Amino acid sequence: MQTQEKSATSAQPAIQFIDVEKSFGDPGHRHRVLHSISFKVPRGKTTVIAGGSGQGKSVTLKLILGLLRADSGQVLVDGQDVTNLYGRKLRAMRTRFGVLFQGSALFDSLSVFENIALPLRERTKLTEKEIKEKVLNTLDQLDLTGHEQKFPAQLSGGMKKRVGLARALQLDPEFVLYDEPTTGLDPVMSREIYQLFERTQARLGYTAVIVSHDIPKVFDLADQIVLLNKGEVDAFTSPEEIKHSQKPYIREFAEMTMGDYRKTSQ
Amino acid sequence: MVHKQRQATPTILQTYLYNVQQTENTTLLQPFASLGNRFLYLLTDLGRMGIFLMNALAGIFRQPFRGREVLKQLRFIGAGSIAVIFFTALASGMVLGLQGYYSLHKFGAEGMLGSAVSLTLIMELGPILTALMVTGRVGSAMCAEIGIMRISEQIDALECMAIDPFRYLISPKVLATLISVPLLTAMFDVVGIYGGYLSGVKLMGVSSGAFFNGMMLSVTNHDIQIGIIKSFVFALLLVWISCGRGYFVLQIRGVGFGAESVSKVTTQAVVMSSISVLIVDYLLTAVLL
Numbered sequence: 001m002q003t004q005e006k007s008a009t010s011a012q013p014a015i016q017f018i019d020v021e022k023s024f025g026d027p028g029h030r031h032r033v034l035h036s037i038s039f040k041v042p043r044g045k046t047t048v049i050a051g052g053s054g055q056g057k058s059v060t061l062k063l064i065l066g067l068l069r070a071d072s073g074q075v076l077v078d079g080q081d082v083t084n085l086y087g088r089k090l091r092a093m094r095t096r097f098g099v100l101f102q103g104s105a106l107f108d109s110l111s112v113f114e115n116i117a118l119p120l121r122e123r124t125k126l127t128e129k130e131i132k133e134k135v136l137n138t139l140d141q142l143d144l145t146g147h148e149q150k151f152p153a154q155l156s157g158g159m160k161k162r163v164g165l166a167r168a169l170q171l172d173p174e175f176v177l178y179d180e181p182t183t184g185l186d187p188v189m190s191r192e193i194y195q196l197f198e199r200t201q202a203r204l205g206y207t208a209v210i211v212s213h214d215i216p217k218v219f220d221l222a223d224q225i226v227l228l229n230k231g232e233v234d235a236f237t238s239p240e241e242i243k244h245s246q247k248p249y250i251r252e253f254a255e256m257t258m259g260d261y262r263k264t265s266q
Numbered sequence: 267m268v269h270k271q272r273q274a275t276p277t278i279l280q281t282y283l284y285n286v287q288q289t290e291n292t293t294l295l296q297p298f299a300s301l302g303n304r305f306l307y308l309l310t311d312l313g314r315m316g317i318f319l320m321n322a323l324a325g326i327f328r329q330p331f332r333g334r335e336v337l338k339q340l341r342f343i344g345a346g347s348i349a350v351i352f353f354t355a356l357a358s359g360m361v362l363g364l365q366g367y368y369s370l371h372k373f374g375a376e377g378m379l380g381s382a383v384s385l386t387l388i389m390e391l392g393p394i395l396t397a398l399m400v401t402g403r404v405g406s407a408m409c410a411e412i413g414i415m416r417i418s419e420q421i422d423a424l425e426c427m428a429i430d431p432f433r434y435l436i437s438p439k440v441l442a443t444l445i446s447v448p449l450l451t452a453m454f455d456v457v458g459i460y461g462g463y464l465s466g467v468k469l470m471g472v473s474s475g476a477f478f479n480g481m482m483l484s485v486t487n488h489d490i491q492i493g494i495i496k497s498f499v500f501a502l503l504l505v506w507i508s509c510g511r512g513y514f515v516l517q518i519r520g521v522g523f524g525a526e527s528v529s530k531v532t533t534q535a536v537v538m539s540s541i542s543v544l545i546v547d548y549l550l551t552a553v554l555l
Contacts, residue, residue, distance in 0.1 A: 065425075065426055067422055067425060067426075091428040091430075092428070094425065094426055094427070094428040095427075095428045097426060099423065099426040101419045101422065101423060102419070103418055103419060105418060105419040105420050105422065105423035106420075107415075107420055107423075108414075108418075108420075118427070118429070119427045119429070122427065122429045122434070123427065123428060123429070167427075171427070
C-alpha cells in the first residue's frame with residue numbers, strides 16, 4: 001500500500017499551475033500579469049521559466065511560495081494547493097523549499113557563517129557544534145572557506161550568490177527556486193554559477209525552478225523550458241522544440257535567441 | 267408594455283449615469299471615485315496595521331524567545347538614548363523652573379514652583395518629550411532598517427525559511443521599546459525636576475524646603491500612574507508606527523520605489539508617530555485626569 005502511494009506521489013508533478021490568474025493594482029486600474037496559465041514542473045528535474053521583463057516570471061515563484069496569492073486557479077505543490085495554505089501549514093510547506101533571491105537577500109547584519117547557520121539555528125534542534133560542522137562543510141563545497149567571518153557588504157556578487165545558495169541548501173530542501181540568479185554578474189561568473197547549480201542539483205537531486213531572462217545560457221541546464229509571454233504560457237522540453245513551434249511569437253523569440261544559442265552550443 | 271414602462275420612468279440620476287456610460291465621460295464622477303478610492307485605501311492600511319500590531323505583540327510570546335536580540339535592542343533603544351534624554355530633561359526642567367518662577371513670582375507664589383515643575387514633568391512633558399526624542403533617534407532607525415530589509419527581500423527570505431518575521435525581527439524591538447521608554451521617562455522626570463531645582467532654587471533663590479515640600483504635597487500616586495500609562499501607550503504607538511511603516515513599505519502609496527521609498531516612509535513614520543503621540547496625549551489626559 002505504501003509502495004503504491006509512493007509511486008503515485010513520484011508520478012505526480014512536483015509543482016503544478018492550474019488556470020492561475022494574477023492581477024495587480026487598484027480596483028479599476030488592474031493590470032493582469034498572468035492569464036489563466038497552466039504548466040507542470042517535473043520532479044527531480046530543472047525547469048527554467050523564461051520570458052521578457054514584466055511577464056510575471058518572479059510572480060510565479062512568489063505564488064509557489066505563498067508570498068503572493070493567485071486571484072483564481074490552483075498552485076499545487078505535491079498535490080497540495082498553496083493558495084489555501086495559511087499559518088503553520090504554510091510554514092511547514094515552506095521548509096521544503098530553498099530559495100535563492102535575485103539580490104541574494106543575505107542579512108546585512110549577520111556574517112557569512114551566521115547567515116548560513118540561521119535556518120539551522122531557527123528550524124532545527126542541532127547543537128552549535130553540529131551546526132558549525134555542517135556550515136563549514138557547505139562552505140568548503142561552495143569554495144567559500146575562509147570567508148565565513150565576512151559580512152555580505154564585503155563580498156562580490158558571485159560570492160553573495162554562493163552564500164545565498166549555501167543558505168538555501170541548509171535544510172536539505174526538496175525544491176530549490178532561483179530568482180534571476182545571474183543578474184548583475186559577468187558572463188564568466190554566470191557560467192560558473194550555472195555549473196555550480198548543475199553540480200549541486202546532480203548531487204542532491206532536488207527539483208529546481210530557475211526564473212531567468214539569461215537566454216540562451218540558462219537553457220543548458222534545463223530539462224524543461226516554460227516560456228511566459230503576455231501572461232500566457234508554453235512548455236518545451238528542449239530549445240530545439242522552441243524553434244519548431246507554430247506560434248508566431250515563439251518563432252520570433254526563437255529567431256532572436258536561438259542564433260546565440262547555436263553559437264554557444266558550438 | 268414593460269418595455270414602455272421602463273422607458274417612461276428614468277430618474278435624472280439614471281439618465282445622467284446612462285449618459286456617462288454611453289459617452290464614457292467620467293469627469294464629473296472622478297472626484298467621488300477618487301474619494302472612495304482613498305477611503306478604501308485608508309481602511310486597508312488601518313486593517314493591515316492592526317493585524318501587524320496583533321502579530322507583533324503575539325510574537326513576544328512565541329517560542330523560542332529571542333532574549334539576546336531583546337538585550338541588543340534594549341542597549342540600542344534604552345541605553346543608547348540615555349544621553350539625549352538626560353540633556354533634553356535637564357534643559358526642559360531648567361526652562362520650566364525659570365518660566366515657572368517668573369510666572370509665580372508675579373503672584374508671590376514661588377513656593378508652588380516645586381509642585382508646578384514636578385506635576386508638569388511627571389504628567390505631561392516627561393512622557394511626551396521622551397517619546398518624541400526616542401521616535402527621532404530610534405523610531406526612524408527601526409523604520410529604515412525594516413524598510414531596507416523589505417525592499418532587499420530579506421523579510422521574504424525569512425518567510426521562505428519558515429522563520430516568523432514578527433518573532434525574529436519585530437517583537438524584540440517592540441518588547442525592548444515597551445521596557446525602555448517608561449524607564450527613560452522615569453529618568454526624564456527625575457533629571458527634569460533636578461533641572462527645575464537648579465534654576466529655581468540655586469539660581470533664583472527659591473527655598474529648597476518649599477520646592478521639595480510643594481512637590482511632595484501635590485504629586486500623588488495617581489499622577490505618577492498617569493505618567494507611566496502614558497509612557498507605555500506612547501512607546502507602543504511609536505514602535506508600532508515606525509516598524510509597521512517600514513514593514514509595509516512596498517504597499518504604501520505615493521512613496522516611490524527603492525531607496526527613495528524607504529527615505530519617504532521613514533519621514534512619514536516619524537511625522538505620524540509624533541503627531542499620534544500628541545493627539546493620544548490629549549485624549550489620555552482627558553480620560554485619565
